[in-house]
Every structure is written in C-alpha cells, then in structure tokens.
Amino acid sequence: MSAALPLSLRAYRLATACFRPFAGLLLDKRQRRGKEDASRRPERLGIAGRPRPEGRLAWLHGASVGEAITLLPLAEKLAAEGYRILMTTGTVTSAALMAERLPAGAIHQFVPLDVPAFVRRFLTHWRPDLACFLESELWPGMIMEIKAAGIPLALVNGRMSPRSFARWSRVPGTSTALLGRFDLIAAQSEDDGRRFATLGAPRVVVTGNLKFDAPLPPADPAALQALKQAVADRPLWLAAATHDGEEALAGDVHAAHKDRFPGLLTLIVPRHPDRGAAIAGALREKGLTVALRSEGGALEARPDVYVANTVGEMGLFYRLARIVFVGKSLIGKGGQNPIEPVKLGAAVLHGPHVQNFITAYGALDAADGAVVVNSAEDLSAAVARLLADPAEVERLAGGGASAIAALSGALERTLSALLPLGARLP
Structure with missing residues (x-):
C-alpha cells in the first residue's frame, strides 16, 4: 500500500517514524504544562492500560471534552447493538470527564501519538472491529495504519470548513489518498458532504449534526440548589466558554450596568479553566470584586464577578x-456550542464568528431565537436590554428551543449508516 501513496504521505510517514525517539521529550513538555497524565503516559505510546474485552469492539475517537460528549449517545447506541466500546481522547480534562460519563463497561484510553509504531501497537492490542473518528480528526498515520489492518473506518459528524476545503484542494492527491481510505463519511450538512466528496471521499451520506442529539451536561442537584440560594434574587448573566479577551469585555459590561441593576452578578466560565487565576487578576485590576470557584470563592460574599474555572460543571x-x-464568537474564531444553553432554557447572545456551529447559529438567528452582537457595545446593550425585559428573555428562549428541536435526529441516521460496516463481522 505504501508504494501507492503520494509523496506527501510517504514523507509524513517517514517523518513521524523518525520522531519516535523524541516522543518522550514532547510528552515531558506537555506533562510539565499539565497536559499529560503521568500515570497513563504509556497509552500515548500505544501501550494499553487495560485488557481488550471479548466480543466486537467499536473504537470511537474525539479530540477533547466537547467531542467526547458528542460521541456519548453514539457509544450507548453501539453498546446496545452488542459492541464493546473503546473511547479515546487526547486531553486530561476529557479523560476525567469520560471516567464519570462513559456507559457501563466502556473503556477510555488516551489516543496514541500519530507515530506508525505506536499506532500499530495500539491496533494490535485492541483489534477494533469498527473505528469512528469525529468531525475533522484526520490523522494521516492513523488512517493509513487502520486501513492497512483491514478495519472498517468511518468519519462521523464530518465537518469540512471552506477554509479547510481550500487547503486540501491544493493537494488533491493527498486528500484523495486519505479520504479514499474511509469506508463512510457521515457529514453534518449538504455543504460538508459536497466538500468531502469533491476531495475524494468515495461514500458520503448527510446525517446531520450529532451535537443536536448530545446529552445535556449534568448538574449535581445539591450543588445547584446551593448556588441558587447563594444567588438569591440577584440579576445575573453568564459569559460561557469564553476565550482570551472576552472575559475583559464581560467585566466592562458589568461595570457599565452595575448601578442600573443593583446586585448584578456576572458569571464567567472560561473555555480553558487553567486561565482562571489570570482572568480574576485582570478583572480585579478593573476595580471589580471577583470570586474564583477553584479556590473556594463564595457567592455569599456577593462578588461582582464569579469565575467558575472548574471542569465538568457547565x-x-x-x-x-x-x-x-x-x-469564542466575538473575540476569536469559530464560536462554541450554543445547543446546551438553548436546550436548558437560556436566551443566547453570540458574536459574528460562529463557523464551527454554523448550522445551529443559522437556525437560531433565522428563527429570531438568539441575539447577534457584533461589538463590545452591542454586547453591553443586549445584556442590559434582556436584564430589563424578562418577557424578551422568554421569547428568545422559546424561539431558540423550537429551532434546535427541529434539527435533531442525526443520532439515528448516523447509527443506521454505521451498522452495515460491521454487519459482516461475527
């Protein structure tokens, strides 16, 4: 098979093979930054931390927390069809979350580095009967080794942005060689499907976005009740999954409106919890009082801003x-997932940069079920308007919920497309 590969993929395979002796240095660096679990580092080298279970095994891979959560309902459906489940991710936070939320009997492992020897070691141990990658996880070495081993391979919830399409179009031989190794690509939208097919994917079906069928994030009832009691009747709003720069804007919104709305509380949940202390420091420099959840900061002290920099509490x-x-929609690019807050009854505000969830935001905006804010001034005005008008909050929340409900069903369509890949297996 290697002789038929384009030069780019042969070069990639050679480069990653040569990288093997230096893998430990990379993992050392990541471990110092808190990005590797020291006790499970061998898994990144393809050394299994668990025995392979008996029976048919489906391997599902998502990059991090959001992707793994998206795959959970599919994992449950495949388990009900008789598969054992192996879930791989690449981050410490996703591993901690999967320990709590994977279905009974499922196994989590860290995905091996994309080095031929590590991937072969991983595949030799686990011998998956079906491999499913999520969205845009196109690791060339892994794809080549999976197909060399004769394992059915699918990309589910497939997403191909116009920008990525333009890049792949410049190397048509490479894109065809990679995408041609997928037995199935289940695309999120017609546009995604056309892009994958144009780039050489032999079998593409449009199944919709699995995120519309993803489970709602859990909440401990006692912790939720404690928060509600601490908040009492304070007016509040939430800046969720924020990226660098957006927290400062949230602080500015608070400062602009705290006199108009006495007791105003601004909640911030940063996308990367390790930034919590820096966020709190910057907000304090603006003259705001800040409580940091990771340090036991109490809402009872009535801070201006509460930074919830913890994992798994969204x-x-x-x-x-x-x-x-x-x-990630006002400062930053791509936007974060709006589906969860909409399903839980919130009125959603978002910036113009929402390419990562274009279908969801498009449906919300078309149904007048969300508010687009194109600037810091827009955000400030929209927050003030909604704080002053509970009826408008209810109207937006209702419109958003209806728009999102109309987009569900991707889970069953994806499962129906996947099952024939393993039908020949005993």
Missing part, C-alpha cells in the same frame, strides 16, 4: 442563568 451554570453569551 451544567450547573447553564441551569442557573437565563441570559447566556456563548464565547
């Missing part, structure tokens, strides 16, 4: 706030 804050700005 469900608490989406249930607490009725006004939610979804981040």
Whole structure:
C-alpha cells in the first residue's frame, strides 16, 4: 500500500517514524504544562492500560471534552447493538470527564501519538472491529495504519470548513489518498458532504449534526440548589466558554450596568479553566470584586464577578442563568456550542464568528431565537436590554428551543449508516 501513496504521505510517514525517539521529550513538555497524565503516559505510546474485552469492539475517537460528549449517545447506541466500546481522547480534562460519563463497561484510553509504531501497537492490542473518528480528526498515520489492518473506518459528524476545503484542494492527491481510505463519511450538512466528496471521499451520506442529539451536561442537584440560594434574587448573566479577551469585555459590561441593576452578578466560565487565576487578576485590576470557584470563592460574599474555572460543571451554570453569551464568537474564531444553553432554557447572545456551529447559529438567528452582537457595545446593550425585559428573555428562549428541536435526529441516521460496516463481522 505504501508504494501507492503520494509523496506527501510517504514523507509524513517517514517523518513521524523518525520522531519516535523524541516522543518522550514532547510528552515531558506537555506533562510539565499539565497536559499529560503521568500515570497513563504509556497509552500515548500505544501501550494499553487495560485488557481488550471479548466480543466486537467499536473504537470511537474525539479530540477533547466537547467531542467526547458528542460521541456519548453514539457509544450507548453501539453498546446496545452488542459492541464493546473503546473511547479515546487526547486531553486530561476529557479523560476525567469520560471516567464519570462513559456507559457501563466502556473503556477510555488516551489516543496514541500519530507515530506508525505506536499506532500499530495500539491496533494490535485492541483489534477494533469498527473505528469512528469525529468531525475533522484526520490523522494521516492513523488512517493509513487502520486501513492497512483491514478495519472498517468511518468519519462521523464530518465537518469540512471552506477554509479547510481550500487547503486540501491544493493537494488533491493527498486528500484523495486519505479520504479514499474511509469506508463512510457521515457529514453534518449538504455543504460538508459536497466538500468531502469533491476531495475524494468515495461514500458520503448527510446525517446531520450529532451535537443536536448530545446529552445535556449534568448538574449535581445539591450543588445547584446551593448556588441558587447563594444567588438569591440577584440579576445575573453568564459569559460561557469564553476565550482570551472576552472575559475583559464581560467585566466592562458589568461595570457599565452595575448601578442600573443593583446586585448584578456576572458569571464567567472560561473555555480553558487553567486561565482562571489570570482572568480574576485582570478583572480585579478593573476595580471589580471577583470570586474564583477553584479556590473556594463564595457567592455569599456577593462578588461582582464569579469565575467558575472548574471542569465538568457547565451544567450547573447553564441551569442557573437565563441570559447566556456563548464565547469564542466575538473575540476569536469559530464560536462554541450554543445547543446546551438553548436546550436548558437560556436566551443566547453570540458574536459574528460562529463557523464551527454554523448550522445551529443559522437556525437560531433565522428563527429570531438568539441575539447577534457584533461589538463590545452591542454586547453591553443586549445584556442590559434582556436584564430589563424578562418577557424578551422568554421569547428568545422559546424561539431558540423550537429551532434546535427541529434539527435533531442525526443520532439515528448516523447509527443506521454505521451498522452495515460491521454487519459482516461475527
């Protein structure tokens, strides 16, 4: 098979093979930054941390927390069809979350580095009967080794942005060689499907976006009740999944309106919790009082801003706030997932940069079920308007919920497309 590969993929395979002796240095660096679990580092080298279970095994891979959560309902459906489940991710936070939320009997492992020897070691141990990657996870070495081993391979919830399409179009031989190794690509939209097919994918079906069928983030009832009691009747809004720069804007919104809305509380849940202390410091420099959840900061002390820089608690804050700005959309590019806050009854605000969830935001905006804010001034005005008008919050929340409900069903369509890939297996 290697002789038929284009020069680019042969060069990639050679480069990653040569990288093997230096893998430990990379993992050392990542471990110092808190990005590797020291006790499970061998998994990144393809050394299994668990025995392979008996029976048919489906391997599902998503990059991090959001992707793994998206795959959970599919994991449950495949388990009900008789598959054992192996879930791989690449981050410490996703591993911690999967330990709590994977279906009974499922196994989590860290995905091996994309080095031929590591991937072969991983595949030799686990011998998956079906491999499913999520969205845009196109690791060339892994794809080549999976197909060399004769394992059915699918890309589910497939997403191909116009920008990525333009890049892949410049190397048509490479794109055809990679995408041609997928037995199935289940695309999120007609546009995604056309892009994959144009780039050489032999079998593409449009199944919709699995995120519309993803489970809601859980919330501990006792913790939620404690937060509600601490908040009492304070007016509040939430800046969720924020990226660098958006927290400062949230602080400016608070400062602009705290006199008009006495007791105003601004909640911030950063996309990367390790930035919590820096966010709190910057907001304090603006003269705001800040409580940091990771340090036991108490809402009872009535801070101006509460920074919830913890992992796995988004469900608490989406249930607490009725006004939610979804981040990486005003500063940054791509936007974060608006589906969860909408399903939990929030009125959503978002910036113009929402390419990563274009279908969801398009449906919300078309149904007048969200508010687009194109600037810091827009955000400030929209927050003030919604704080002053509970009826408008209810109208937006209702319109958003209807728009999102109409887009569900991708889970069953994806499962129907996947099952024939393993039908020949005993």
